[in-house]
Amino acid sequence: MPAMIPFLKMNGLGNDFMVVDARGGRVRPAPEVIARLADRRTGVGFDQFITLEATRSGADAFMRIDNADGGEVAACGNASRCVGRLLMDETGLASATIETRAGVLNARRAPGGLIAVDMGVPRFDWQDIPLSEPFADTRAIELQVGPIDSPILHSPSVASMGNPHAIFWVEDVSAYDLERFGPLLEHHPLFPERANISLAAVPAPDAITLRTWERGVGLTRACGTAACAALVSAARTGRTGRSATVTLPGGDLSIEWADDDHVWMTGPVETEYAGHFDPETGAFERDAPAVRTAG
Template sequence: MTTRDIAFRKMNGLGNDFIIVDARTGPLGLMPPDIARIANRETGIGCDQFIALLPGKNGADVFMRIFNPDGSEAGACGNATRCVADILGSETGKRDIVIETIAGQLPSVIHADGTVSVDMGAPRLKWDEIPLAEEFHDTSGIELQVGPIDAPVLHSPAVANMGNPHAVFFTADIDAHDLAAIGPVLENHPMFPERANISIVQVIDRTHVRARVWERSAGLTLACGSAACAIGVSAVRRRMTERKLTVTLPGGPLLIEWRESDGHVIMTGPVTHDYDALIPHTLLPETAA
């Protein structure tokens, strides 16, 4: 028997879904294998990321830990940040929320229409900050390709770190590529010592792009906030779009602005509260506390 129940809230941002648990009053006693069991869509509850809320520090309202479905820890998740800001706003009545992660603090603003903006900070663009396995002076297009050397299917991705590593490939038609097949190969490419999120992007016009994302450790996703930020930054660096643009993902649109005044990336989008429940005891370790 577990020593106590663990309540969770299921939320999503454009279909990118999360199990969110409150660990501000005490440790959960969950290890990575336990989180992976809970996150499993076939035998557990299922989610794209497992989120644990801890007491805030350094002036933040909360500290957010982000776990992938395999139990590994991630540094950033923009969609989850919006959901957590919504929770904190409901608890406190505040419209301005500061959420801290292992990648840094993410100031967030809850708007009257229910959407949430998150300041995702400035992108890290140097090769050793992303990181890459070899040096590139210009990371807006590195030497990496998919397919034959004389006729690559995808090539020259822009790379950036938005709390986690991202590679962004631009193409004429995102639906022409089997991202489920090439995503895991690129995620684990030797060029990315910490693996990478892989996006393929189609520019519609100067203020709108379409994208699909293979998320590191999670696979194909309906939406990825940090990827949308990396896409916006990459499109601007390649002079394909304006600094303020809509990134339409399979789950819906996110508004991205790479602010010129301070270099920070602002992401705005909706949140959805699905339901509240308890994690079944069959998914918890006997010593969970």
């Protein structure tokens, strides 16, 4: 039987992760084991399984991201903030670099114990998102839910923040059954790599309210890349300026689309507890006592 491997349970605004440090040796459970661990009734329960691996890029670590269904993805904003905090705590420095499949991200400490991450430059060309057919203007594409003459949702903005996003603009994000529409839209033929589906309302030029159905996860309390995609799409369509507070079910993120086109995301990070698990079976145990820290 293999040795039990240590892990941390962390979250950013309730978007939660099981984080494993594999820089000393590769630890990658099979997708079915990750899905078993992600089960909120019988497992650790999380949105993403995060593995820190050694890197040759000069970054502090490579962050591998597997969704709750065991499928690997390229980007996760809230996980980047959690990993950034871990790396900065480890080195004692005020900044860290994280290699991901979407590129190298820079993290830094922000006032109030918050963590900020440079999420890179958004992409808007249809083939970069990607979409399965060309659209000249991705600020509003032809996609709708419901009858043609009276759609329930329609004309989303689409963008990539290292993963594909579709943002439907609504007056009230709680007025729609996203749990029903989300899976259908995630798997729509227009999205060859599936997509994260969000409902966004803009109550003020510097405020966005957001709910997200995250591909491979489901309804989530917070999706950092969706918050970034919503802000840049709101700015592109004249709904907001280039910075806003994005309010998600789990809390607030500050998003800024800087003049150099990089998107900065700032918010809180929490370590919930430590534990150990078996990477072959998914058996796990919490370390006692549980420790909760913020900042």
